[in-house]
Amino acid sequence: MQGEVTELQVHFWLVLVMFALAAQAFILLLLVNAPYGRFTRAGWGPTLSTRSAWIIFESPAVVVFAAIYFSGDYAWERVPLILFGIWQFHYILRTIIFPFRIRETGKRIPMVMVVVAILFNVLNAYLNARWISHLGDYPDTWLMPAPFIAGASISVVGWLINQHADRVLFNLRKPGETHYVIPQGGMYRQVSCPNYFGEILEWTGWAIMTWSLAGLAFAVLTLANLLPRALATHKWYRAKFPDYPESRRAVIPYVV
């Protein structure tokens, strides 16, 4: 019917909302450090343990994503299934394995952050899952052309960097310890936050391999979220450790 709003239009507007949120988040996070980890501070209302918070706020990226994905008309086709597998591989590890690798130090995450992260994950799950299994077009030939191969390669490299960087951090403390140490080795030779660099690469790769606005919006939001955090972390390291390596950048090797 003429004048009827289609789901494709709604999806497009929500992608624009995501870009707007990324711009807002970027400015806000340059002004205020998200209050968790080394920037934990009081005054943000009720809190949850770090481990429970991660499990709760990342769950929609697995569960809501899967529910929306399997409601799509093309959910059982080859390329959408491969993209689904790539997404779920990352988020199942992040939701179920990663929280148990965190060494609990008694730090907590404000509920308000948990709620914001849940809302973001639900929106992001809808945008990406609906696109790959219903609104987008991914014929079998999608697997060969340059965008898929280049994007998948960037994503895999990003994942490896992220995993290695997180492992280095988790091994810096013995059980019961809460202090901070200068991380060394791997990409820590170049940047203070290779875990964030890897994460940014992963979702940039996703945007390229899906060649979608939904994927691009997620990659931009990841950058908007992690770049300010990396700059703040880098500044924090320099202030805390007088012998902090001079040549190390914040997050993108040789750039920033």
Ligand code: NDP
């Ligand atoms: P951090 O680097 O802040 O911390 C990770 C863990 O390592 C924490 O347990 C932290 O302890 C510990 N740690 C960090 N630095 C040191 C140090 N110098 N010495 C000893 N221990 C240290 O990472 P985040 O918690 O921000 O992120 C964790 C993962 O989640 C990363 O892989 C990141 O890429 C991903 N992430 C993804 C986002 C996205 O937008 N897609 C958003 C945020 C995170 P403590 O808590 O005491 O500081």
